[in-house]
Amino acid sequence: MKRVIGGPLLKLAFRPWVIGAENVPESGPVIMASNHLxxxxxxxxxxxxxxxIVFIGKAEYFAGRGITGRITAGFMRGVGTIPVDRSGGRASEAALRTGLNYxxxxxxxxxxxEGTRSPDGKLYxxxxxxARLAIESGAKVVPVAMIGTNVAQPIGRRLPRPMRIGIVFGKPLSFEEFRGTHEDRFVLRQVTDDIMYAIQQVSGQEYVDAYAATVKAQLEAGKDVSAIYAEKSDTSPGDRPVPADLSVPEPPK
Incomplete structure (x- = not known):
């Protein structure tokens, strides 16, 4: 079993608290679908x-230069990350095939x-x-919320600062009824929205119905994204109403 390089040190630095560990199946194929901060x-x-656990990760994580870049690449390999070419096409298809085989x-x-880290802590x-992975594999999908990692290491910060981090696991989702429909784009969107809604429920994040990569690119170009927030917010995945009791989880007492 692969383990994170420096795992004991990471535990000491971030003292992770967990809610819902009982929701992780003890055996069988499982997709951990997480927010990304x-x-x-x-x-x-x-x-x-x-x-x-094995991940898909952007190929840039493996191509960093200098000491920090090499450390990041080493960590990614240590947790079994499969690099993905985010330009799309055959490279991304190959990565999904690798995930399915696993x-x-x-x-x-x-x-x-979401495909990339949230630029501002919101869920995208x-x-x-x-959805393709879930439908083709028949695996259970466990929604996961990472809490506070964007505070410990926001985008642009090279080294994280030690602080407590939370991980919340929601109840497993099954999409067996959709077997054989993995090429139906309407089914894929429905299943994806169901998964994102479950992630929002365990993370308590505000949802923006736009792709994170689009918003991130506009922010990096110095453009005003307030119109996107105004138009795409105040809802939940699949155009559901925002849960009345939505809140960011806190460490168990």
Whole structure:
């Protein structure tokens, strides 16, 4: 079983608290569908699991230069991350095929449906690759919320600061009734929105019905994204109403 390099030190630095550990199946194929706030997410999630987990991660994590870049690449390899070419096309298809093959072995496969880190801590529209994996594999999907990793290491910060981090696991979702429909784009969008809604319920995040990569690119270009927030907010995935009791989880007492 692969373990995170420096796992004991990470536990000491971030003292992760967990809610819903009983929701993680003890055996069989599982898709961990998580929000994505920080590079830390892929390092800390494996620390609280008894089973091994393999991730999909952007190829840039493996191509960093200097000491920090090499450390990041080493960590990514240490947690079993599969690099993804985010330019799309055959490269991304190959990564999803790799994930499907891994699930067929009965393992846990981690994926960030938003496709990139949230630029501002909000939850963004999910990409449908997670739905394809769930439908084709028949694996249970466990919604996961990483809490506070964006505070410990926001985008642009090279080294994280030690602080307590939370991980919340929601109840497993099954999409067996959709078997054979993995090429139906309407089904894929429905299933993806169902998964994102479950993530929102366990994370307590505000939802924006736009792709994180789009918003991030506009922010990096110095553009005003307030119109996107105004038009795409105040709702939940699948155009559901925002849950009345939505709140960010806190450490158990």
């Amino acid at each position: 920080s590079v830390l997410d892929s390092f800390l999630l494996p620390l609280v699991l008894d089973r091994n 699930l067929k072995t009965g393992g846990i496969f981690g994926i960030y449906p 529209r999910g990409k449908t690759g997670v």
